[in-house]
Amino acid sequence: KAGVTQTPRYLIKTRGQQVTLSCSPISGHRSVSWYQQTPGQGLQFLFEYFSETQRNKGNFPGRFSGRQFSNSRSEMNVSTLELGDSALYLCASSLQVSNQPQHFGDGTRLSIL
Amino acid sequence: AQKVTQAQTEISVVEKEDVTLDCVYETRDTTYYLFWYKQPPSGELVFLIRRNSFDEQNEISGRYSWNFQKSTSSFNFTITASQVVDSAVYFCALNSGGGADGLTFGKGTHLIIQP
Numbered sequence: 001k002a003g004v005t006q007t008p009r010y011l012i013k014t015r016g017q018q019v020t021l022s023c024s025p026i027s028g029h030r031s032v033s034w035y036q037q038t039p040g041q042g043l044q045f046l047f048e049y050f051s052e053t054q055r056n057k058g059n060f061p062g063r064f065s066g067r068q069f070s071n072s073r074s075e076m077n078v079s080t081l082e083l084g085d086s087a088l089y090l091c092a093s094s095l096q097v098s099n100q101p102q103h104f105g106d107g108t109r110l111s112i113l
Numbered sequence: 114a115q116k117v118t119q120a121q122t123e124i125s126v127v128e129k130e131d132v133t134l135d136c137v138y139e140t141r142d143t144t145y146y147l148f149w150y151k152q153p154p155s156g157e158l159v160f161l162i163r164r165n166s167f168d169e170q171n172e173i174s175g176r177y178s179w180n181f182q183k184s185t186s187s188f189n190f191t192i193t194a195s196q197v198v199d200s201a202v203y204f205c206a207l208n209s210g211g212g213a214d215g216l217t218f219g220k221g222t223h224l225i226i227q228p
Binding site (some may be wrong): 033035042043044045046047048056058084088090091099100101102103104105106107 | 145148150155156157158159160163202204206208209214215216217218219220221
């Protein structure tokens with residue numbers, strides 16, 4: 001069974017640009033969550049999607065957004081990039097809700113120059 | 114508000130020693146779920162265990178065991194006879210509030226197993 005797939009693995013952008021990251025969940029999983037991991041703040045919850053609806057969002061500015069498609073694939077978008085957005089962005093999927101075991105992808109490492 | 118504290122930033126032991134990773138959590142919810150994840154150098158978070166707040170039974174899986182104590186709000190993780198392959202960052206996490214709030218992670222414990 002294929003795991004969670006995130007693309008791209010690495011990305012370099014400059015301040016002010018925008019970026020879109022992609023996540024394909026495990027087949028049959030309908031819940032997709034996104035997390036940001038930085039050395040200073042650790043792992044922080046961004047948002048969760050289920051059936052194409054955002055169910056909850058963490059404490060991040062509106063520049064961070066996402067969506068989920070009918071096949072459960074998800075994208076997250078960050079607009080007007082700032083240096084502090086440099087991080088590893090992890091996507092996780094679970095069957096129905098995020099209190100079930102979440103299975104993570106390898107992440108997208110975003111570097112802002 | 115919920116919070117997870119992993120007070121041990123880094124632990125270094127020699128192979129075959131037993132090691133315990135501490136996790137203390139805070140939540141006002143009566144229903145919640147606790148998790149442990151392993152993050153090897155490759156970066157992917159690997160799910161190890163989930164425990165709900167109504168199940169205080171300890172669990173053993175091979176060399177891994179977990180001790181859940183609601184009285185002290187702790188969910189500690191012990192590796193018996195550690196191996197070099199156990200070297201990784203280990204995260205304890207909490208989910209409460211009905212399941213849609215995502216996971217609240219601790220800062221992680223970097224475990225180094227020396228040969």
